[in-house]
Amino acid sequence: MVTAKVALGWMHTARFLTTAAQLHHLPALDVPEIAFVGRSNAGKSTCINTLTQQKQLAFASKKPGRTQHINLFSLGKQGVQDAVLADLPGYGYAAVPKDDKIRWQRVMANYLVTRENLTGVVMLCDPRHGLTELDDILLDVIRPRVEQGLKFLVLLTKADKLTRAEGAKALSIARLQAGGGETRLFSALKRQGVEEVAQLLWHWSHPPDRPVSGDAVPGAPAVDSDVGEIPASIPQRP
Ligand SMILES: Nc1nc2c(ncn2[C@@H]2O[C@H](COP(=O)(O)OP(=O)(O)OP(=O)(O)O)[C@@H](O)[C@H]2O)c(=O)[nH]1
Numbered sequence: 659m660v661t662a663k664v665a666l667g668w669m670h671t672a673r674f675l676t677t678a679a680q681l682h683h684l685p686a687l688d689v690p691e692i693a694f695v696g697r698s699n700a701g702k703s704t705c706i707n708t709l710t711q712q713k714q715l716a717f718a719s720k721k722p723g724r725t726q727h728i729n730l731f732s733l734g735k736q737g738v739q740d741a742v743l744a745d746l747p748g749y750g751y752a753a754v755p756k757d758d759k760i761r762w763q764r765v766m767a768n769y770l771v772t773r774e775n776l777t778g779v780v781m782l783c784d785p786r787h788g789l790t791e792l793d794d795i796l797l798d799v800i801r802p803r804v805e806q807g808l809k810f811l812v813l814l815t816k817a818d819k820l821t822r823a824e825g826a827k828a829l830s831i832a833r834l835q836a837g838g839g840e841t842r843l844f845s846a847l848k849r850q851g852v853e854e855v856a857q858l859l860w861h862w863s864h865p866p867d868r869p870v871s872g873d874a875v876p877g878a879p880a881v882d883s884d885v886g887e888i889p890a891s892i893p894q895r896p
């Protein structure tokens with residue numbers, strides 16, 4: 659188990675990579691990508707800022723619908739990118755015109771189904787509203803990939819607004835609905851769950867069979883040794 663200090667240090671290396679309004683504008687990457695999804699205003703951007711210990715990395719706002727593009731953030735020490743976080747626009751915001759909603763739901767579904775380096779999905783949910791119909795649809799979309807190993811966490815946000823008993827109840831309901839994935843309470847305000855989530859995401863991004871660059875495991879075969887081609891280099895920020 660990685661220590662909270664190491665996991666939080668790794669999270670703190672986050673820096674802006676790119677923003678895209680459409681899927682084909684996203685760069686092809688070969689490092690693990692972890693997507694933050696959920697209803698508008700659930701607290702996705704705030705969660706990313708809290709985990710990375712950076713106030714304004716992702717734009718958070720009281721006004722729902724603040725995030726309108728897919729924003730990618732690189733993680734990794736000393737300029738070495740070893741994972742990417744993706745902040746996705748929220749869904750279900752009533753004031754968004756219907757056509758835009760449908761367009762966005764398609765982009766989101768396509769992203770979740772086709773993004774090759776997608777390793778994990780963090781679904782944020784305000785426990786006072788529970789998992790909604792749109793959350794369920796999204797769970798259906800990713801289910802086949804979860805069965806193939808996609809990691810999955812339901813994060814019940816704004817836990818500071820719940821009593822202990824309400825929190826425990828929300829957790830057990832979400833566990834039933836999420837079926838299989840991990841479920842946690844999270845509060846950006848009280849920093850509840852921050853260390854555990856950072857550690858979990860570190861493990862998702864550093865599976866034992868994927869040695870960290872420059873950190874060869876003695877006796878382990880080289881990565882891709884049977885593929886016979888040099889892995890594509892990872893684009894670096896200038
Ligand atoms: N009390 C409390 N408020 C929170 C917490 N996390 C987020 N909020 C508030 O919830 C609101 C929405 O947060 P955002 O992080 O912008 O939500 P989002 O999911 O990124 O929203 P979209 O970009 O519209 O999809 C803001 O007013 C935050 O301050 C929390 O842990 N506790």
Ligand SMILES: [Mg+2]
Pocket residue numbers: 702703704717718724725745746747748
């Ligand atoms: Mg946002």
